[in-house]
Amino acid sequence: MWWIGRQDFHERYLEFATWGIMLGYPHAKLNTVEEAKLVLDTLARRDRVGQTLRHHLTMQATTWRGDGNGYMNGIGADGEVVYAGVVDGNPFACDAGLTHVQDGVTLLEADEDMREVCRTFNRLLVSDPSHCQYIQSLYDDCKAQTTNRWLENCGIFATSISNAEPKVIPCDDLEVKGKAHPNHKKVGTMMYQMLFSLTQQLVITSNLWCMEPRDCTYDLGGMFIVSSVKKLLFEGMQDPSYIKVAVHTTR
Numbered sequence: 001m002w003w004i005g006r007q008d009f010h011e012r013y014l015e016f017a018t019w020g021i022m023l024g025y026p027h028a029k030l031n032t033v034e035e036a037k038l039v040l041d042t043l044a045r046r047d048r049v050g051q052t053l054r055h056h057l058t059m060q061a062t063t064w065r066g067d068g069n070g071y072m073n074g075i076g077a078d079g080e081v082v083y084a085g086v087v088d089g090n091p092f093a094c095d096a097g098l099t100h101v102q103d104g105v106t107l108l109e110a111d112e113d114m115r116e117v118c119r120t121f122n123r124l125l126v127s128d129p130s131h132c133q134y135i136q137s138l139y140d141d142c143k144a145q146t147t148n149r150w151l152e153n154c155g156i157f158a159t160s161i162s163n164a165e166p167k168v169i170p171c172d173d174l175e176v177k178g179k180a181h182p183n184h185k186k187v188g189t190m191m192y193q194m195l196f197s198l199t200q201q202l203v204i205t206s207n208l209w210c211m212e213p214r215d216c217t218y219d220l221g222g223m224f225i226v227s228s229v230k231k232l233l234f235e236g237m238q239d240p241s242y243i244k245v246a247v248h249t250t251r
Contacts, residue, residue: 019194022156022169024176025125026134028190035120042117043195052108054195055101057121060090061192063100092188094118121188127181132171136161 020028
């Protein structure tokens with residue numbers, strides 16, 4: 001078999017369906033090839049449209065907006081807007097008046113393809129004990145096939161129903177990830193969690209250290225800038241992140 005890239009890539013960086021299983025939602029899938037292609041192509045776009053969609057995805061997955069009807073950790077008065085880590089139930093639709101990001105109206109709400117992607121993100125998933133039992137059955141079936149040399153990494157499907165592995169998916173007859181059934185979650189929230197995790201592993205963590213000093217670029221991780229000794233000691237150097245902070249502070 002030919003490998004393109006790291007041989008452990010598929011073990012470390014899972015596709016969306018398996019990611020959904022590891023969160024306790026085995027029914028979290030993109031239903032058609034066309035839907036998956038549209039979502040993937042749009043998320044990968046490097047233009048302003050792609051940036052705006054990723055901003056919308058992140059904003060809706062992490063922001064709690066108060067309307068006076070529901071509260072989270074004491075926050076929820078009408079008009080209150082706070083960063084809340086991960087918010088399961090926010091709407092991801094890009095219909096008129098529903099986006100809260102810059103250029104959302106012109107680039108997302110006015111484009112049918114972008115509205116279609118947002119409808120996929122807005123799909124509601126509901127947890128159920130049967131889902132946890134199904135995931136556990138995947139683990140049991142995988143472990144039972146001891147003579148199948150193609151089966152590996154069965155442990156990623158172990159749940160708290162059996163606690164058969166040191167690390168399990170917290171999913172059983174009562175709750176999923178510490179939240180009682182039925183728990184509601186959006187595809188967009190799960191997509192954000194996956195992208196955030198992959199960004200940490202692929203971009204930030206993987207680029208903190210260079211394995212080969214003769215072929216090392218420090219800029220990928222966003223933690224370092226490259227400068228000459230002359231600029232550092234005599235001419236002075238600038239870090240764009242500090243410039244951005246200064247600009248926002250003075251506004």
